[in-house]
Amino acid sequence: MTMLRLSVVLHNGLERHVTVMKLNKSVRDLSTSGCPMSSDEAKAKPFHAIPGPGGLYQWPFIGSLLNFKPFTKYSPETIPDYFNHLHDKYGPVIRLRLGYPVVVVADPIDIETVFRNEGKYPRRLAFDLLEAYNKRNNLQATLGQLQGPEWHTLRAPVNKRLLKVDSATHYLGQQNQVVEDFVKILETQELSPEQFQDLFFRYASESIAVVLFNKRLGLFDANPDKGSVDFLKAAETALKMIQNSLYGKSVLHKWFRNETYRTFETAHNLIRRVALGHIRQAREVLDTQVKSGLLKEEEPNLLLSLLSERSLTNEQVADIMIALYFAGTDSTAKYSQVFLYNLAKNPDKQNILRREILDVLGPDGPLTSSALSRMVYLKAALKESFRLIFPLPIGNHRVLPVDVVLGGYKIPAGVCVYMFNHRATKTHFENPDQFLPERWLRSEDNTKKDPAHSMIVLPFGHGPRNCIGRRFAVQEIYLAAVKVLQKLQVDVEPESSSAKFVYFPFPQAEKPIRFKFTKIC
Numbered sequence: 001m002t003m004l005r006l007s008v009v010l011h012n013g014l015e016r017h018v019t020v021m022k023l024n025k026s027v028r029d030l031s032t033s034g035c036p037m038s039s040d041e042a043k044a045k046p047f048h049a050i051p052g053p054g055g056l057y058q059w060p061f062i063g064s065l066l067n068f069k070p071f072t073k074y075s076p077e078t079i080p081d082y083f084n085h086l087h088d089k090y091g092p093v094i095r096l097r098l099g100y101p102v103v104v105v106a107d108p109i110d111i112e113t114v115f116r117n118e119g120k121y122p123r124r125l126a127f128d129l130l131e132a133y134n135k136r137n138n139l140q141a142t143l144g145q146l147q148g149p150e151w152h153t154l155r156a157p158v159n160k161r162l163l164k165v166d167s168a169t170h171y172l173g174q175q176n177q178v179v180e181d182f183v184k185i186l187e188t189q190e191l192s193p194e195q196f197q198d199l200f201f202r203y204a205s206e207s208i209a210v211v212l213f214n215k216r217l218g219l220f221d222a223n224p225d226k227g228s229v230d231f232l233k234a235a236e237t238a239l240k241m242i243q244n245s246l247y248g249k250s251v252l253h254k255w256f257r258n259e260t261y262r263t264f265e266t267a268h269n270l271i272r273r274v275a276l277g278h279i280r281q282a283r284e285v286l287d288t289q290v291k292s293g294l295l296k297e298e299e300p301n302l303l304l305s306l307l308s309e310r311s312l313t314n315e316q317v318a319d320i321m322i323a324l325y326f327a328g329t330d331s332t333a334k335y336s337q338v339f340l341y342n343l344a345k346n347p348d349k350q351n352i353l354r355r356e357i358l359d360v361l362g363p364d365g366p367l368t369s370s371a372l373s374r375m376v377y378l379k380a381a382l383k384e385s386f387r388l389i390f391p392l393p394i395g396n397h398r399v400l401p402v403d404v405v406l407g408g409y410k411i412p413a414g415v416c417v418y419m420f421n422h423r424a425t426k427t428h429f430e431n432p433d434q435f436l437p438e439r440w441l442r443s444e445d446n447t448k449k450d451p452a453h454s455m456i457v458l459p460f461g462h463g464p465r466n467c468i469g470r471r472f473a474v475q476e477i478y479l480a481a482v483k484v485l486q487k488l489q490v491d492v493e494p495e496s497s498s499a500k501f502v503y504f505p506f507p508q509a510e511k512p513i514r515f516k517f518t519k520i521c
């Protein structure tokens with residue numbers, strides 16, 4: 001391993017000397033380096049010298065609980081505030097216990113070092129509630145939960161189907177229909193802020209269901225199908241239980257079927273039952289297509305193409321789809337609202353975006369892939385929204401396979417490193433609290449106006465383990481914003497004009513936002 005000493009000029013003009021490990025492939029694949037220490041690594045301060053809450057805070061179990069109410073004023077939902085407080089108090093690298101020992105960094109250079117050292121099979125922490133469920137029910141872990149070569153074996157076939165340029169645009173026709181139904185409700189019904197939140201959850205579920213299950217769930221119907229509503233409610237409950245178990249807040253489910261676990265199990269059993277039903281129906285369609293020779297070799301339909309892999313059973317396909325549904329519903333539902341909120345709060349930017357939408361699509365046109373490729377302001381606006389209100393509670397994280405040096409401290413392999421993007425998104429930009437999509441536009445000489453460090457705004461992570469559903473996520477968020485703005489002016493009532501966003505685990509306003517929609521002439 002070679003240690004490189006680099007001098008880097010940061011976006012804010014400061015110069016910083018950094019140590020970066022230069023890895024070659026053979027070293028990357030090792031779980032520990034086994035190489036002699038470089039002088040810089042030897043100079044690095046030891047892990048235990050990293051500042052952070054000490055004493056009882058470092059004790060197993062109890063130490064994690066002490067981070068939150070009633071012992072501090074923070075809760076898992078306000079964890080970015082807690083981390084900001086810790087960074088203010090202790091500096092750029094902090095160490096604490098959140099169910100396990102963690103290190104938090106916020107400097108883009110350190111973020112880059114983490115990603116450079118993540119190895120061939122990047123490791124994130126699995127949700128241990130889901131792990132307990134899989135173990136007790138003799139189920140294999142799936143995407144998001146697996147690690148190492150097993151993770152790679154499952155990710156590769158899904159990667160090739162979800163990350164192709166046209167994998168999401170293939171569904172634009174059906175997703176345009178979903179969003180039309182959604183906007184019709186906004187145009188015709190007075191909704192309370194709570195109903196509005198629920199409508200967004202239905203939108204995201206309906207929209208991803210056409211991809212994962214090849215069907216509409218009927219969640220916008222006046223009398224929606226009970227099975228679909230139960231499915232939706234079960235997904236909400238399961239996510240709530242996962243949220244309740246994060247950061248070492250609940251650990252007993254590992255050994256006992258406590259209430260959190262039982263509630264999760266009931267919800268997850270229902271989800272599996274319903275999902276398996278959808279998969280069996282799709283299998284029948286596939287069998288008919290195979291018999292009549294209609295199945296294409298490079299089948300663009302995700303579900304049919306996964307089902308046609310002989311090695312995957314119905315149950316395995318159902319588990320992949322459930323993982324995608326879990327990861328892709330709450331996230332997109334909540335972030336679509338955040339995006340609309342930023343546009344509502346910035347009517348001048350909303351008008352610029354509406355002009356682009358009307359220029360490209362006209363007053364009624366559907367969003368197509370060629371239209372999308374021309375909508376540069378839309379893309380800049382979403383990127384800016386991600387910067388201003390970062391979608392993940394803490395940021396990205398990795399459990400590294402090798403020792404690294406971050407901010408002058410030695411971090412042993414196996415320690416979980418949180419990359420606190422929230423702080424970097426504020427400290428490395430001019431006018432950080434303003435919503436300025438223009439900072440992401442390219443100027444005439446083809447340079448971005450605000451060439452921010454590329455490691456700061458990473459809403460979908462980075463590297464081989466990044467978000468596998470990101471093409472679908474942005475497509476659904478774009479669709480919601482475009483079709484709403486095409487028809488309606490979006491404002492927020494004064495009571496919601498300075499909403500505080502908390503994380504469950506994706507951002508939602510502490511008090512549901514009171515939006516106001518007015519038809520544009």
Ligand code: HEM
Pocket residue numbers: 124143144145155208323324325327328329331332335391392396397458459460461462463465466467468469470472473
């Ligand atoms: C606003 C919406 C979304 C955000 C902000 C988001 C963000 C993320 C992030 C940050 C990761 C971890 C990446 C890393 O560690 O480098 C991730 C993983 C993942 N996401 Fe998303 N995501 C969103 C929507 C979706 C959608 C729509 C789907 C599915 C259709 C999805 C499926 C997944 C899966 C399965 C993983 C785990 C991948 C793996 O471990 O290999 N996400 N997401």
